[in-house]
Structures are given as structure tokens and as C-alpha cells.
Amino acid sequence: MDARKHEHEVYDVSIDMEKLADSLRGELESLHPLAREYSIYRVPEATRCSHPSHFTPRMVSIGPFHHGKEELKAMEEHKKRYLKCFLQRTKENLLEINFPKAKHFVDLLILCLQPSQSPADSALNDRNIPSVKELHQAGVKFEPGSSKNLLDIKFNEGILEIPFLTVYDSTEHLYRNLLAFESMHYYTRHFNDYIVMMNYLVSTPKDAELLVQNKIFGLGDVEAVRTVFDNLNKGCAIDYYDFQYSGVVADLQAYCKLPWHKWKATLMQNYFSTPWASISVIAAVILLVLTFIQTVCSLIAL
Template sequence: MMENIENHREHTTVDIDKAWVTSMRQKLSATSSEPASKDQHSIYIVPQHIYETDEKAYEPKIISIGPYHHGKQCLRTMEEHKWRYLNAILSRNMDLSLENYLAEIKKMEVRARSCYSESINHFESNQFVQMMVLDGCFIVELFLNSEAKMAMKEEEIFLLKKEADEDPIYGTNWMLPLVAHDMLLLENQLPFFVLQFLFKLVDKSSTPSSLSQLALNFFHNFLPRKNGIDPTDEDRGKILHLLHLFHSGFLPVKKKALDFLSYYYYIRPAPPKLIPSATELKAAGVKFKQKKMDMGSFLEVDFRKGVMEIPHLSIYEFTNSMFRNFIAFEQCFPISGAHFTRYTILMDCLINTANDVAILKQNKIIEHMMGSDEEVAILFNRLGKGVAVDFEDCYFYYLFNDVNQYCKTNWHIWRANLVHRYFRNPWTIMSLVAAILILTLTFTQTFFSVFSYARPP
């Protein structure tokens, strides 16, 4: 059989279409063999399997930033405001003209284009550069306006309200929060180095020294980062975009790494078993306590001697969107870590029902502005859908393992049942104490009766 095949190969001739080969060679030539630069592919389209879980969480509501949502009919209203803000930026430094801004951004066009993971070749050069300048100047001017208004005195704020019609973004209660929301979407980003360069062109005599701090101050008004950690000066040079900057502000100060033996003997053979819900843990004797965050992150959760310490988490209207875009960023850009992904898995384990939310609320771990506790449970139950979790070098590995080991101990379960059944109110406690006292007296009486019988006086 093999001989027939070999003979067939020797006597068979195949003609290869030269045009076909040329086409393939062109595609090979177009594919660069050089390693990707540090700026390449940092702004992504949300993967379809994640996007389908909650489409509205990833779509801008009022403004487009960058190429992915540029030109959408529902977002065109804000384009007029971008031109007004560009004019305001130009008036801040009269030594520079519009031509200067366009020329400088055009020099970094290739680098800026490389940041987007999807093809944006349909934007010709001038159109792309105009979009970078227009969107970037809007963001910088918005930050500067916000900082200036925060520093105003009460009488100045009163006068400002009279002029609110001149800037509808600040003249309404609903527009500015929506703009802030849209600026933290994964698909609605500009490369951070573009924003930094535009910021440097503004007259520094009247502006803060750090764009990073300016941005964090702006977003803090809408999405508080209570005791969150700001990136260090060294880290700021590595920021990719505004979502990355805000994401970095929540990360723990110290990453708890696993030692090599734990990694080899425990994580490699099998990932940690997920922990029970808050209701089940409470029944097993686990206590919940709010963890103080003097200089920590709400992502840091500890478990010691049957007590789970979880930092306070406030859930606002935009919490769902913020978490989803953080997770999508971590899924697309693994170098950023997986802190929000793992935290979401932890909270999804703890929260299954409204009763679980109630337990965490009672211990001042969660507060929310949702309609009901059930809505909070649904939020966390859906956050992890379509998300890939890598438990290797997992921050919560030891926590999951310790909690499960604790729950296996019968003594903890027995003690929890005892407390739950007999120590829930003072009358039950008094009844139990009375019963123990009666048993003690009865035992004492019986002992002396037997003793006197065995050894009469």
C-alpha cells in the first residue's frame, strides 16, 4: 500500500498558481515578526462572549472617545462640546496654534494607531489625528474645569450657576456623571501618552503638575476610591489609558505570592475548591467583620481563626459597568493582573441570595443604592459569566483553602448551631443557664445521696 502511494507521488505533478503564492507572500510580509511594543494593543474591543452577558455595560451612553464608537448617531450631540473645549484649550496658551497641536500629534500617529487591537485603517491620517486632538483636548479641558470648580468658594459657585447655560455639561445634573461613566469604558479610550502630551502643551502657570492626579480627582467625584492606592511616580510612566489608571488606583499595595512548594504541590494538581455562601459559612461558625482600610485596597480580604475580614464596598449605579470593564481589561491584558476578576469570583461565592447580602450589610461590609438586596445578589452572580479564571498564583488561594478546612471541622459547626439555637436572645440564654443550674444541683444532690449511702456517718 505504501509503495503505491510513493509511486503515485513520484509521477503526479501539481501546478501552483503563482498569483496565489504571491498573495500569500504579501500577507506574510505584512505580518511583522518583530515583538510588540509596550504601547501596542492596550485598547481593546470587548470579547463577544463577555459583551453578550451585559451589552449596555460596555457601550457609551453620551460621548465617543477614540475610533471604536466614533460617528455613532446617538453620540453626535457631544461633538459640538468637543469643539468648544478645543477652543478653550487653545486660549490657555496663546503661544501655540492649532497647527502646532496637529503637527505634534501627527508625529505620534503610528504609535497611537498601534495601541488599538482592532483595525482602524478606515480612518485616513488627517481624520485620525483630528480625532486624537479633539477628543484628547476635550478630556484635558474637562479635568482642568473640574479641578478649578472644586477649588471655588461658595460665592463663586453661586455666580457660576448663573452662567451654567454656557456649559451644559455642568449646567445639568445628569450629563457630567454620564460623561465620566463613558470615559472609563474599555472601548472608549485614548492612549495615555497622547493625553500627557496635550496636557504638557497647556500653559503650566495655571495648571497642576500631574495629569494622573488630576484624572483621579475627577473620577473620585463619581466613583469614590475610598483609601484606594494611587500609582507611584514610577508606575505613572506605564499607564496605558484612563481605565488603566483608575484600575491601578484600586490594586493592593502588596501582592501575596505563593511559595514554590505550595504552587507545585497544591495549585498545579488541582485548583482551590470554591467556598460556600455567606449564609452557609455563618452556619458553619464563620464570622464576618469589616476590615479597616487605612492604606489598603477593598480587594484585600483576610481569613483568620474563623473570622473573614472584608473591606467596605459601596455599590453605586455605575459599579456594575466599572467592574465589568475592569474585568474585560484584565481578560484582554493579562499583564495588568486579575485582582478584580478574582475578587468578583470571591463575592460570587459569598453572595447567592438576598439573605447573603443582608448578612454582609449587617456587618457593614456592603452598602448599596440598588432597589433591593436581591438586585445586588443578581449583580455579583452575573459578573463572572464568560470570564476565564487562572487560579495559579491566585491571591485568594490560601483564603479559599483555609475557609474550606475550617468548615470541615465538626466542632465549629456544633458551636455555631449552639449559638444559633440557644444564644439568639436573652430569654433563651436565661433558660439555658437555669437548666444547667438545675442539672448541676440535681447532680450534686444525687452525689451526696449516693455518698451518704456508701459511707454512712
């Protein structure tokens, strides 16, 4: 009994609640307030660790996170030259420029991540988004988008418009940073939805090849194009109840369900794909008509 009582006394530690409250109050008062305007921030560790090279500058640093690194010092003198040219061109006073804030730069990025005509978001009822090959077989035509906004994918009267895109070695790095930037602003998912949509459309190298043929993708390795969207899509999530391209997908699905469109497409792709194929079909039809006429004339003569 005495041993148990002694053990209880060892772990019975008194807590000075008033002292604890004062300490916690001091910590709370020392916290930095949340920025009311946009600022430069670091990519979350979970995202950064998956592809660290994609979020680490290789030539020039913008902001404080990578400032002072040896491999980036070569550009520091050039940054000062650019600053000098900027001040001369804008007639700005160096002391009046608020360098830590990046509101205008962030506003520009957000604007670029929004379609020129933001469609009303709606639920994606049929989640089977067709690929480019499936659309081609259903008679859908593909054209480079008239808009310079990368996100403006449109479908109208059997024509799917996709803004022109060339995939470079740095494309995946750039897009991954844009996705990370967008994830910090929870009110927008425009670029996320674009990657998801393109990943469905370009699900095989054949899909990419068809878009190259229709001058929507710049010439390049079609497998690389497919790989870029597949890699980026792994960090995206589709919200079926609030998807930017739900209207486009619904129209594409409705178009593909009409048998006449597929029959017409099969006829054109199999029998009128080249001038020689067209001539052969026409000649065969003429021969068939002449044979039919000859047969009718023979029956009448009898």
C-alpha cells in the same frame, strides 16, 4: 479521454509567485506596528455582543470609537470645559499633551485591580469553596475589611474580612468593563478571581443577607446582589492552579473541618443569639444545678 484532458486544462491556473510575493510584501510593510505603550482599544466582539449596552457609553465618550455619535454630543462642550480647567490647573501646554496615549490612565486602572498585598499564588487543592452560610454555621465571623482595596479579602483567627460593597444599578456594567479591560492584559487575573471568589461566597440570597447584617454589603435587594455576581461569573474562569485566594480558601476549609468551631457556633447561634435566650439558658442551668444539689443533700440525709 479528450474531455478529461480539457477539464484538467480549465482548472490548471498558473500562479506568478514573484508577483504574489511582491503584493504580500507590500501588505506586510503597510501594517501598523503594535503599540509599545498602552492605548485605548475596543472590547472584543464576542464579549461586546453578549451585553452590548454594557460597553456602549450613554453620556460621554472617551477615545475615538464612539466619537461623533448624536446621543453623546451633549457632553462635548462639557469635555472642552474640563480640558480648559485641566490646562489652567496644571499649566500644561495644549500642544505638548499626547492625547492618543492613555498609559497613565491604564497604569492607574491596573494598580486599582491589584491587592495592596499581592499573595503568592498557589494551587487550590480542595475545590469546594464554602459559602457565607456554611462559614457562619462553622463559627466564622464576618467584618468589613479595613482596606479600601475591593480585592483585599482576608481571613485570620476566625474572622473573614471582606471590603465593604454597595451594589448599584450601574455596578454590573462597571464590573463587566473592568473584566473586559483585565482580559486584555493576560498577566493579571485579580478582578476575575475576585468575582469568582465572591460568587462562591454569595451563592444564595441568604449569604447576601448575612453580609448585609454584618455591614459588608450596603442595604439593598439581596437577590440583586446575588444576581450581579452570578451574571458576572459567567464570563469568568477559575484557574485552580493559580488562584489569588487559594491561601484564604485553604484556611477557611481547615477552620470548618474542626468540630469544636461548629459546636461552639451552634451553641452561640441557638442558645445565646439574644439576651432573653441567654437568660433562659442561664436560668435553666441554675435550676438544674439546684435540683442536683437538692438530690445530693437528700441522699446524704438518708
